[in-house]
Structure formats: structure tokens, C-alpha cells
Amino acid sequence: MSKILAAVAWPYANGPRHIGHVSGFGVPSDVFSRYQRMAGNDVLMVSGSDEHGTAIQVQADKEGLTPQATADKYHRIISEELQQLGLTYDLFTRTTTRNHTTVVQELFRALHANGYVVPKTQLGAISPSTGRTLADRYIEGTCPLCKYDGARGDQCDNCGKQLDPVDLLNPRSRLNGEVPKFVETEHFFLDLPALAGSLGSWLDTRQDWRPNVMNFSLQLLKELKPRPITRDLDWGIPIPLNGWRDNNMKSIYVWFDAVIGYLSAAVEWARRKGTPQAWRDWWENPEARSYYFLGKDNITFHSVIWPGILLGANGQGDRGGVPSQFGSLNLPTEVVSSEFLTMSGAKFSTSRSKVIYVRDFLKEFGPDTLRYFIAVAGPENTDTDFTWEEFVRRTNTELANEWGNLVNRTISMAFKNNGAIPTPGTLHDSDVNVLGVAREGFTTVGGFLERAKFKQAITEAMRVVSAANKYISDCEPWKMKDDPERRDTVLHTTLQVISDANTMLTPFLPHASQRVFEALGGTGLWAAQPDLIEVSEEGNEDYPVLMGDYTTQLASWESKPIEVGCPLAKPEPLFGKLDEALGETGPEWAAI
Numbered sequence: 001m002s003k004i005l006a007a008v009a010w011p012y013a014n015g016p017r018h019i020g021h022v023s024g025f026g027v028p029s030d031v032f033s034r035y036q037r038m039a040g041n042d043v044l045m046v047s048g049s050d051e052h053g054t055a056i057q058v059q060a061d062k063e064g065l066t067p068q069a070t071a072d073k074y075h076r077i078i079s080e081e082l083q084q085l086g087l088t089y090d091l092f093t094r095t096t097t098r099n100h101t102t103v104v105q106e107l108f109r110a111l112h113a114n115g116y117v118v119p120k121t122q123l124g125a126i127s128p129s130t131g132r133t134l135a136d137r138y139i140e141g142t143c144p145l146c147k148y149d150g151a152r153g154d155q156c157d158n159c160g161k162q163l164d165p166v167d168l169l170n171p172r173s174r175l176n177g178e179v180p181k182f183v184e185t186e187h188f189f190l191d192l193p194a195l196a197g198s199l200g201s202w203l204d205t206r207q208d209w210r211p212n213v214m215n216f217s218l219q220l221l222k223e224l225k226p227r228p229i230t231r232d233l234d235w236g237i238p239i240p241l242n243g244w245r246d247n248n249m250k251s252i253y254v255w256f257d258a259v260i261g262y263l264s265a266a267v268e269w270a271r272r273k274g275t276p277q278a279w280r281d282w283w284e285n286p287e288a289r290s291y292y293f294l295g296k297d298n299i300t301f302h303s304v305i306w307p308g309i310l311l312g313a314n315g316q317g318d319r320g321g322v323p324s325q326f327g328s329l330n331l332p333t334e335v336v337s338s339e340f341l342t343m344s345g346a347k348f349s350t351s352r353s354k355v356i357y358v359r360d361f362l363k364e365f366g367p368d369t370l371r372y373f374i375a376v377a378g379p380e381n382t383d384t385d386f387t388w389e390e391f392v393r394r395t396n397t398e399l400a401n402e403w404g405n406l407v408n409r410t411i412s413m414a415f416k417n418n419g420a421i422p423t424p425g426t427l428h429d430s431d432v433n434v435l436g437v438a439r440e441g442f443t444t445v446g447g448f449l450e451r452a453k454f455k456q457a458i459t460e461a462m463r464v465v466s467a468a469n470k471y472i473s474d475c476e477p478w479k480m481k482d483d484p485e486r487r488d489t490v491l492h493t494t495l496q497v498i499s500d501a502n503t504m505l506t507p508f509l510p511h512a513s514q515r516v517f518e519a520l521g522g523t524g525l526w527a528a529q530p531d532l533i534e535v536s537e538e539g540n541e542d543y544p545v546l547m548g549d550y551t552t553q554l555a556s557w558e559s560k561p562i563e564v565g566c567p568l569a570k571p572e573p574l575f576g577k578l579d580e581a582l583g584e585t586g587p588e589w590a591a592i
Contacts, residue, residue: 038555046089047089049094052096083546091545094545104252113322162220162300290333295337434497472494
């Protein structure tokens with residue numbers, strides 16, 4: 001049994017999530033984690049709401065709320081959405097906890113003591129109209145290197161270069177379009193050049209990363225410069241140093257504290273489970289593997305900066321040092337980055353009215369149709385345009401016709417003729433062949449899932465479904481009234497392949513897989529789901545988290561023989577067909 005850490009990017013708590021968000025961090029991480037649990041591994045899947053920084057302050061001002069009230073509101077909404085989507089977090093928490101503050105401040109102190117966090121004066125951007133600091137990501141302008149008009153103050157998404165706001169040509173505030181004022185201010189910087197050697201040596205060991213992640217990381221390594229990790233902002237984690245901790249207008253900035261959330265969430269999970277040191281099995285065990293799930297705009301933070309923080313806090317950077325109180329922490333095994341899910345060629349954007357909210361989608365179509373679309377047609381390797389036409393086509397053709405109809409008609413025939421799973425007779429070559437296709441699927445699909453290749457994995461699983469459809473169509477058991485033994489053999493064979501295909505589809509379609517399991521006469525919990533529970537912490541109001549006991553589920557990555565004589569009932573349709581007209585217009589509530 002391997003220890004598998006699934007570290008999932010933290011969504012901002014400044015609004016409900018749209019389907020572009022969950023296509024990057026949400027569904028891929030859950031498919032991977034569900035598979036790893038079914039394969040017998042010990043998974044710790046953690047994340048939470050990212051609640052500090054300018055994005056929260058801006059939303060709070062819009063709604064006339066405090067930043068904390070805004071974070072409370074959207075953390076609850078996001079938690080509910082992710083639960084409904086069926087994301088099996090061992091802990092989905094938040095960054096405004098005392099536990100998170102403690103962990104962030106300890107790593108800050110360790111980095112400072114080891115010489116990797118240094119004070120430096122810089123020009124900071126101020127909003128002339130409000131007097132507030134403008135965060136790097138809230139300043140846009142023309143990239144001085146590639147001349148792309150739309151670069152952010154921290155990075156140009158066109159050429160991938162690190163930037164500072166003062167570098168931008170024609171800088172402007174994303175909030176109101178005004179030209180920012182730049183003033184001198186002192187802050188702490190993560191001294192990335194002092195980590196470059198150790199980062200480069202470590203990156204050389206990453207031989208099986210996705211090419212886009214590796215190429216981007218190696219290029220970034222050549223251009224490392226100190227990066228600010230504090231800001232003139234009163235909504236954030238206090239700086240834990242004498243002379244700084246009581247300055248309410250200086251805080252540790254959000255990008256630094258968010259990536260440390262992977263560790264703090266594991267620490268919180270262990271405490272809530274009553275085993276306070278259990279997190280170490282995933283973070284200090286050299287045999288443990290860690291996979292980070294995110295969108296491509298976060299590659300920088302996870303493939304270079306977060307490993308740099310870990311190396312520095314471990315005392316393993318170019319300047320040496322001693323480990324923090326958390327010991328020597330594991331660096332990422334793999335960074336699983338997805339590209340962008342777009343709409344009419346543009347990124348999903350609430351501010352630009354290009355948005356389909358998760359909660360609206362789930363209310364009308366349920367979770368598994370979205371999970372399936374993201375897996376089979378999502379932005380795993382390239383930016384992918386979401387269209388209602390493609391969503392309707394795949395739902396109707398692949399889920400309803402190929403999979404749902406196979407399940408429904410086969411179980412219906414067995415129920416009508418036998419009332420139970422029939423006894424097979426002598427197997428023909430065609431029976432043996434289709435059973436072999438299903439058995440081989442466990443190796444093929446499992447191999448792709450192990451390597452986080454979700455599109456190839458679900459394509460292979462659906463190939464098993466197609467083989468079963470062809471088999472039953474070729475055999476025509478509905479014409480075998482005069483040969484009940486052969487009819488029963490064909491039905492038994494098809495039901496076995498359905499059971500196997502259902503297992504392979506479980507990581508992708510956990511809600512539907514439970515129904516198929518029960519339709520085949522199964523009893524008990526096949527695919528576990530997360531629980532939304534209220535928790536408390538000293539000094540804070542109660543808040544919701546996602547947790548779950550996923551060890552009790554029956555699903556495992558293997559072919560299980562179906563039980564002859566197990567009673568069957570007339571099945572309900574697995575997936576309803578959508579109106580073709582929906583593909584032309586989309587629902588009324590969706591942006592066009």
C-alpha cells in the first residue's frame with residue numbers, strides 16, 4: 001500500500017465556482033484519488049478555500065461586507081458545490097483558521113532563519129483613489145518583453161515571464177482602470193536565486209512530468225529573481241517577526257500562504273482524526289508520493305516556487321540551513337496541470353460574463369454529466385472550448401445511448417426472462433473474447449489513471465462499453481427464445497462486462513456507478529461520497545468542511561464475478577437524453 005497525497009489547488013472564496021475552475025483542480029484530482037483508493041492505496045486528498053488577499057477585499061467592498069464575512073459566505077457556497085460534485089476530500093478546509101496561520105508563520109520563520117527570506121525595498125503600486133495597495137495580479141499592462149497587452153503585474157501569460165508591476169508598459173488597475181501610483185515600501189522577499197541550484201538539481205530528477213509543465217519550469221529557472229511575499233494589506237496573516245507582527249498594514253501575501261495550505265490542511269486533518277502526527281506519513285515518508293492538481297496559470301507556484309519554499313524550509317537550499325519544526329518535507333512527485341476550459345475561445349470569466357456556474361449546472365444536469373465531459377473532452381493537454389452542442393452530443397450519444405442503454409436493456413432482458421442474474425452455459429469464442437477485453441481494460445485504464453492521463457483512461461473504459469454493445473447486438477439474445485441456455489449465457493456474459501465497465505467508470509461517474517451496482521443486485525456502499533460537516537475552532541465561528549470515510553466503500557480495481565441467482569429488478573434509465581435544441585441555445589440561465 002502506497003501513501004498518496006493529492007494536493008488540490010485552493011479556489012478563491014470571492015464567489016461561486018464556474019465549470020472552468022473545476023475542470024482544472026476539481027474533477028481530475030477526484031478521479032485520480034478515487035482510482036488510487038480503489039487500487040488499494042492510502043490517499044490523503046486535501047485543499048480548502050483561499051480566503052486572504054486583494055480578491056477577497058475587492059469582493060467585500062462590492063457587497064458591503066467585511067473580508068471575513070465574505071470569506072465565510074463563499075467558503076460555504078464552494079464547499080456545498082464541491083460536495084454535490086462528489087469530490088472526495090479527506091479535508092477541504094480554509095485559510096482563515098488558526099491552524100493555517102500557525103503553519104504558515106512557522107515556515108516563514110524557518111525560511112527567514114535559513115536566509116531565504118530577506119527584507120528589501122521596492123516600488124509598490126497604490127490606488128490613487130483609495131490609497132490601498134494594488135496586488136500584482138490586479139495590475140495589467142503591456143509586457144515589456146513580448147509586448148502582449150494584457151500581462152499581469154506578476155506574470156505574462158503570453159510569454160510566461162515573471163514580472164513586477166513597475167515593469168509593465170502602460171500599467172492600469174483591473175479594478176477601475178486608473179493608472180497606479182508607485183511608492184517605495186519595505187517588504188520581505190523569497191530569495192529564489194539562492195534556491196536556484198538546489199531547484200535545478202531537483203528538477204533534473206523529474207523525468208516523467210507533462211512536457212508543458214517541465215518546459216515552463218526549466219525556462220522559469222533561468223530567470224529567477226527574488227519574489228515579494230508580504231504586502232501593504234491588512235487582510236492576511238501577520239508577519240511573525242519582532243517589529244513587524246504588530247503592523248496591521250503589513251501581511252504575508254496570499255500566494256505564499258495558499259501553497260502552504262497543502263501542509264496545514266494535512267496537519268488539521270490529522271488533528272481532527274485524533275491522530276495529530278499522522279500527516280507525517282504523507283509528508284516525511286520518502287516512499288510517499290505527492291500529486292498537485294491545478295490549472296496552467298498556477299504552474300509557476302507549484303513547480304518552482306512551492307518546491308523552493310520546501311527546500312528552503314528544509315534547510316536544503318544553496319545556503320543550507322536547518323529544517324523547520326515540521327522536519328524535512330517531501331517535494332512534489334508530479335505537478336498535474338490542466339490547460340484552460342474556454343467559452344467561444346476565451347477563458348471563463350465572471351467579470352466578462354463568460355461563465356457557467358457549477359451550482360447552476362449541477363441543478364439542471366447533475367454531477368456525472370459534467371464529470372464525464374471534463375474527463376473525455378476537457379482541457380487536459382490543450383485549451384478546450386466548451387460548447388453546449390458538444391455537451392449535448394456526448395451526453396446523448398455516449399452516456400445515454402452507449403452506456404445507459406446497454407445497462408438498461410441488458411438488465412431488463414435478464415429481469416424479464418430470469419428475474420435474476422442467469423446461469424451461463426458453455427462459453428463460445430465470442431463470449432471469451434469480450435470477457436477478455438473487459439479484463440484487459442483494468443490494466444489499460446488503470447495504467448492511464450496511474451499516470452493521470454484521464455482522457456485516454458475514459459476513452460479506453462468506453463471502448464469496453466462499445467465492445468459489450470457490439471457483442472450483444474451481434475448475439476441478439478432477444479431472438480433466442482428457443483435456446484434459453486445460450487440466451488442466458490449471452491446475458492450473463494454481458495452483465496459481467498457491464499459490472500467490469502462500471503468498475504472502470506467509477507472514478508469518473510461515482511453517482512451513476514452506485515446505481516449500476518445496485519441495479520446488478522449489489523447492496524451496500526459502492527462509491528463513497530464526501531460529507532459536509534460543521535466544525536469549530538477556538539476563536540472562530542463554526543464553519544463547514546468536507547471530510548469522509550472512504551475506506552468503507554466496496555469499489556476496488558478488479559473484476560468481481562457477478563453472483564448467479566442474485567435477484568434483479570426492472571431498472572430505471574441511467575441518463576436521460578437531452579433536448580437537441582439545447583445544443584443550439586444552452587439553458588436560459590447560461591451566458592451566451
